[in-house]
Amino acid sequence: MYKTRRSTSVDRPPQEVFDYITDPANDASWLSGTESSQFTSDPPHGVGATKEVVVKMMGRRIETTNEITHWDRPNTYGFKAADGPIPFTTVVRLEAGGENQTEVTLDLEAEFSGFFKMAEGLVGKQFDKRMDRNLETLKLLLEAQQE
DSSP: OEEEEEEEEESSOHHHHHHHHTOGGGHHHHSTTEEEEEEOSOSSOOTTOEEEEEEEETTEEEEEEEEEEEEETTTEEEEEESSSSSOEEEEEEEEEEETTEEEEEEEEEEOOOHHHHHTHHHHHHHHHHHHHHHHHHHHHHHHHTTO
């Protein structure tokens, strides 16, 4: 099983960060490789809600349904792949780190199989790079909103 933890500090309050990362309309802006993302369940959204996500990874187009597993506004947001080729879970924790600052910690676990299992080392490195890039992009986008 592949596991990674990544974190960054964002100069925005936790509520703003939570609202941004839980809105699928923003996913393509900060989640590398995301082509589309939308809720497939009716509002209000929270634990148990679902969203359809299409990503491109290692030259492959991957469609998956994600189920929301954590929704504790503005502290925790998490989801898991309900289907698709890579079973995974992601949990994002947000902690106030000072005046209008949020410590963002992202934990991801995945179970590779098939093609992805054969290339597990490469896929793991791609996930690590992708998570770092995602957090860097999130930080840049949200901090630019305050200028």
